[in-house]
Amino acid sequence: MNILVTGANGQLGHEMRIISKNTGYRFLFTDVVEAEGVETTLLDMTDADAVYGMVKKEKIDCIVNCAAYTNVDKAESDVELCRKLNAEAPRILAEAMKEAGGLLVQVSTDYVFGGDPYNTPCREEQKGTPTGVYGQTKLEGEQFIEATGCDHVILRTAWLYSEFGRNFVKTMLNLTATKPALNVVFDQAGTPTYALDLAVAIKAVLDDYAAEHPKQGYSKTGIYHFSNEGVCSWYDFTKRIAELAGNTGCDIQPCHSNEFPSPVTRPAYSVLDKTKIKQTFGLKIPYWTDSLKVCMANMDTLKK
Numbered sequence: 115m116n117i118l119v120t121g122a123n124g125q126l127g128h129e130m131r132i133i134s135k136n137t138g139y140r141f142l143f144t145d146v147v148e149a150e151g152v153e154t155t156l157l158d159m160t161d162a163d164a165v166y167g168m169v170k171k172e173k174i175d176c177i178v179n180c181a182a183y184t185n186v187d188k189a190e191s192d193v194e195l196c197r198k199l200n201a202e203a204p205r206i207l208a209e210a211m212k213e214a215g216g217l218l219v220q221v222s223t224d225y226v227f228g229g230d231p232y233n234t235p236c237r238e239e240q241k242g243t244p245t246g247v248y249g250q251t252k253l254e255g256e257q258f259i260e261a262t263g264c265d266h267v268i269l270r271t272a273w274l275y276s277e278f279g280r281n282f283v284k285t286m287l288n289l290t291a292t293k294p295a296l297n298v299v300f301d302q303a304g305t306p307t308y309a310l311d312l313a314v315a316i317k318a319v320l321d322d323y324a325a326e327h328p329k330q331g332y333s334k335t336g337i338y339h340f341s342n343e344g345v346c347s348w349y350d351f352t353k354r355i356a357e358l359a360g361n362t363g364c365d366i367q368p369c370h371s372n373e374f375p376s377p378v379t380r381p382a383y384s385v386l387d388k389t390k391i392k393q394t395f396g397l398k399i400p401y402w403t404d405s406l407k408v409c410m411a412n413m414d415t416l417k418k
């Protein structure tokens with residue numbers, strides 16, 4: 115099976131590189147710019163001709179879309195580019211897979227929820243109620259993919275972090291090591307997700323697709339929720355990061371969202387219910403603090 119990965123130099127893209135090593139598949143890792151130390155084929159996923167051309171030339175059976183516009187605050191004032199990357203590009207990828215008879219694995223977000231107040235884990239069929247441009251455009255991307263009728267697996271995930279790229283864990287490792295005090299919101303609840311665990315789940319989808327080898331539509335086409343297990347606030351997340359790093363010199367205090375100014379209202383509760391993905395693909399998902407420990411150990415290994 116020939117698999118094209120977009121956004122291969124981002125957090126998830128990097129973890130896909132690691133996961134790809136123990137498979138019999140042929141992977142093509144692409145991004146808009148080169149990154150140091152890793153081989154990358156240049157592909158702008160908003161360029162339809164380039165996408166169609168590469169799918170045809172490389173006989174691609176499956177696209178894993180790890181590229182997106184992920185700056186939630188900036189998206190509020192950069193709507194056009196955000197929509198181009200999060201909504202229009204997935205449509206191009208979906209149309210390319212429809213034409214080639216392949217599978218699109220799209221990564222989406224818990225931020226498609228949040229507008230309605232609820233406190234039970236969000237299910238796949240629940241109506242999307244995004245609170246900002248990022249979540250809105252990611253939801254539009256999902257809808258465009260569904261409308262093409264291509265085989266697809268849309269994986270909504272949440273609070274992604276990794277030893278690669280920019281993320282909350284790295285920000286908090288730095289802030290709790292250098293600041294005497296820090297306020298972190300405790301009125302937004304969700305579940306952190308180690309991108310390596312998500313890459314393992316994507317590999318399970320790819321294996322299932324390869325085994326089914328569908329002639330007429332993949333039987334598991336649809337939306338699935340994936341995060342690590344458990345629930346916490348950004349405040350709890352920060353406390354655990356600091357504790358594991360031994361950063362004891364920073365006084366971390368809980369605050370309300372309105373005390374941390376931002377151009378966008380984030381979901382107060384966006385915990386994802388993972389029953390469907392666990393049952394469909396037989397996954398066992400690690401608890402969030404266990405994965406955080408693994409990631410921080412991997413960060414230390416990378417530094418050496």
Ligand SMILES: NC(=O)C1=CN([C@@H]2O[C@H](COP(=O)(O)OP(=O)(O)OC[C@H]3O[C@@H](n4cnc5c(N)ncnc54)[C@H](OP(=O)(O)O)[C@@H]3O)[C@@H](O)[C@H]2O)C=CC1
Pocket residue numbers: 120121122123124125126127144145146147157158159160179180181182183184199221222223224252271272273274275279280
């Ligand atoms: N980060 C998070 O907390 C969460 C992310 N998600 C979703 O998970 C997925 C992966 O996120 P994550 O790994 O954090 O993303 P990153 O922001 O780390 O990586 C995205 C990558 O896409 C690249 N890219 C930008 N524009 C294009 C383009 N036109 N064509 C091809 N590639 C492009 C970026 O390049 P460059 O950096 O040069 O712009 C970057 O390398 C995304 O779909 C995201 O929406 C879901 C929930 C949480």
Ligand SMILES: Cc1cn([C@H]2C[C@H](O)[C@@H](COP(=O)(O)OP(=O)(O)O[C@H]3O[C@@H](C)C(=O)[C@@H](O)[C@H]3O)O2)c(=O)[nH]c1=O
Pocket residue numbers: 184185186187223224225271272273274281282285289296297298299302348374380
């Ligand atoms: C740095 C900092 C952040 N915060 C708050 C702001 C925000 O409410 C929360 C998290 O901050 P971030 O900037 O990481 O949040 P954000 O970029 O909104 O994270 C989101 O990214 C997108 C891509 C997703 O898809 C989501 O699942 C989610 O991970 O923590 C504090 O309260 N204190 C601080 O010192």
